[in-house]
Structures are given as structure tokens and as C-alpha cells.
Amino acid sequence: MITESPTLNSLRLGRWLRELRESAGLSPADVADGVGIHRTTVARLEKGKVRRVKRRDLTALLDLYDVHDEETRGEIFQLAEGARQRAWWDSYKKDLSETYSHFIGMEAGAERIRTWQPLIIPGLLQTADYVRATMSAPGFHLDTEAIEQRAQVRMARQRLLAPERSLDFWAILDEAALHREVGGKETMRAQLRHLAEMAERPNVTIQVVPYSAGMHPGTAGSFMIMEAPELEGSSAVYMETPIGDLYLQDNADVQRCRDIWEYLIASALGRRDSAGRIMAVAKDVNDD
Numbered sequence: 001m002i003t004e005s006p007t008l009n010s011l012r013l014g015r016w017l018r019e020l021r022e023s024a025g026l027s028p029a030d031v032a033d034g035v036g037i038h039r040t041t042v043a044r045l046e047k048g049k050v051r052r053v054k055r056r057d058l059t060a061l062l063d064l065y066d067v068h069d070e071e072t073r074g075e076i077f078q079l080a081e082g083a084r085q086r087a088w089w090d091s092y093k094k095d096l097s098e099t100y101s102h103f104i105g106m107e108a109g110a111e112r113i114r115t116w117q118p119l120i121i122p123g124l125l126q127t128a129d130y131v132r133a134t135m136s137a138p139g140f141h142l143d144t145e146a147i148e149q150r151a152q153v154r155m156a157r158q159r160l161l162a163p164e165r166s167l168d169f170w171a172i173l174d175e176a177a178l179h180r181e182v183g184g185k186e187t188m189r190a191q192l193r194h195l196a197e198m199a200e201r202p203n204v205t206i207q208v209v210p211y212s213a214g215m216h217p218g219t220a221g222s223f224m225i226m227e228a229p230e231l232e233g234s235s236a237v238y239m240e241t242p243i244g245d246l247y248l249q250d251n252a253d254v255q256r257c258r259d260i261w262e263y264l265i266a267s268a269l270g271r272r273d274s275a276g277r278i279m280a281v282a283k284d285v286n287d288d
């Protein structure tokens with residue numbers, strides 16, 4: 001099935017081509033020699049990192065893999081067209097790293113997202129002023145134009161949470177994220193009110209892990225679990241680190257994050273109490 005996300009189409013195409021290669025008993029080096037493309041291109045293609053596959057190269061690969069069924073070939077060519085389609089984030093290509101663009105594409109096609117944030121408000125729930133304040137923090141080294149571009153991209157990503165979309169979004173955040181003042185009191189008040197408003201949407205669940213929960217495995221860092229049938233094992237984990245972004249698709253790694261997620265659910269306040277805690281903190285900001 002072709003999805004709206006060219007990134008997920010690329011991932012599905014890559015997995016299909018890898019399975020065909022393995023069924024044919026060929027190594028990436030065999031394919032590189034047989035088709036006349038570099039073996040690193042074969043690897044990138046199978047990892048879903050190539051959105052614009054040349055039709056002649058795809059035809060050569062299918063011939064090499066002895067795929068002659070017209071229906072199968074047609075489905076693969078259609079999937080390649082889906083991977084080639086233009087996405088909204090392509091407009092920001094010069095300002096986004098390949099890794100971040102890949103993440104946006106995976107996120108855009110996800111059916112379910114589970115995100116944990118111990119320090120700040122999750123990106124899909126941030127206001128534009130909160131985004132600008134985080135990007136202006138020491139260490140980011142971004143000029144005004146770059147900050148505005150990042151804010152625009154983050155606001156565009158948030159269209160995923162529109163009520164008419166089918167995305168099931170669930171965020172758990174530590175209470176510390178509510179108290180950490182980002183951008184000043186006015187920005188923080190607006191951010192907390194926005195968070196409470198978003199929690200009322202039927203496709204959005206927001207929970208808060210209170211200070212009283214004490215030490216827990218989520219303090220090790222944030223993560224996002226994305227679920228979509230096009231992903232290897234139907235799930236992938238995205239993590240932001242100081243040295244770069246990480247994607248985890250190994251079953252053991254994903255399961256570890258799922259185990260932490262289940263612990264966080266058990267430690268968090270319920271939806272109603274979480275909304276009450278958010279509004280109580282917002283009131284404290286008003287009263288200061």
C-alpha cells in the first residue's frame with residue numbers, strides 16, 4: 001500500500017528489495033557487480049535512504065532477482081513512484097539534515113506515536129514561542145533566520161495532531177518539564193495552557209509523571225516510539241542525543257523502550273489528574 005509519506009514508501013521498497021536479493025541468494029557485492037551500481041548505493045537503497053531510484057536501475061535489479069511477474073513488478077514500480085513524490089518538508093531541504101528529514105518522514109506516516117520527555121515539552125506539543133526560546137538557548141548557535149525556519153518546520157509537523165487525522169498520539173512528560181521556565185513567564189503560561197488544550201483532543205493523550213514518583217528508568221533520557229506497518233518490525237525508536245540522532249529498530253532495543261514506557265504509564269498521573277497538574281503549574285506561573 002502506498003502511504004502519504006515518501007519516507008515510509010522508501011523504507012518499504014528497500015525492505016522488499018532486500019528480501020528479493022536474499023531470496024535470489026545474492027550479496028550486496030554481487031548486486032553491485034551485476035547492475036553496475038556502487039555497493040553503498042545498494043545498502044542505502046535497502047535501508048530506505050534513497051527516495052529517487054532511477055527506473056532503469058530498478059528494472060535491472062528486478063531482472064537480476066528474476067522477478068518477471070508483471071503484477072509484482074507493477075507494485076514495486078508504483079511504490080518507487082510513491083517514494084519519489086514531493087513532501088512538504090522538501091521545501092526546507094537546505095535547512096534540514098538528512099537524518100532529521102528522514103525522521104520527519106517516518107513521523108508523518110506513523111499510525112501511533114508514543115513519546116517520553118523528562119526535561120522539556122514534546123516537540124509536537126510546543127508553541128511557536130516555546131520553540132524559538134529553546135532554539136535560542138546557549139549551545140544551539142543558530143541565527144534568527146535559522147531559528148524561524150526550525151519553528152516553521154515544527155509547526156508544520158504539528159498538523160499530524162489535527163482531529164481529522166488518524167494518528168494516535170500519546171505523550172508522557174516528567175513534572176520537571178512543566179516547571180522549567182523556557183522563554184519567560186508569558187511564553188511558559190501560554191505553553192502550559194496550550195498543553196492543557198491539546199490534552200482535550202480525542203486522538204491525544206497527555207500524562208505527567210509527578211515528582212513523587214522518585215527515581216525511575218525514564219530519567220535516562222527521552223525517546224519516541226513510532227509504529228507503522230512499513231517499518232521493520234512495525235516499530236522504530238527515535239532518540240535525540242548531543243552527538244546526533246539515533247534510530248533503533250532492533251527488536252531488543254525497541255522492547256527495552258516499550259518496557260520503560262509501560263513503567264512510565266504506571267508511574268504517571270491519570271489523564272484528568274495530569275490535566276489538573278498542568279493547570280495548577282500554569283496558575284503558579286500566573287501568581288509569581
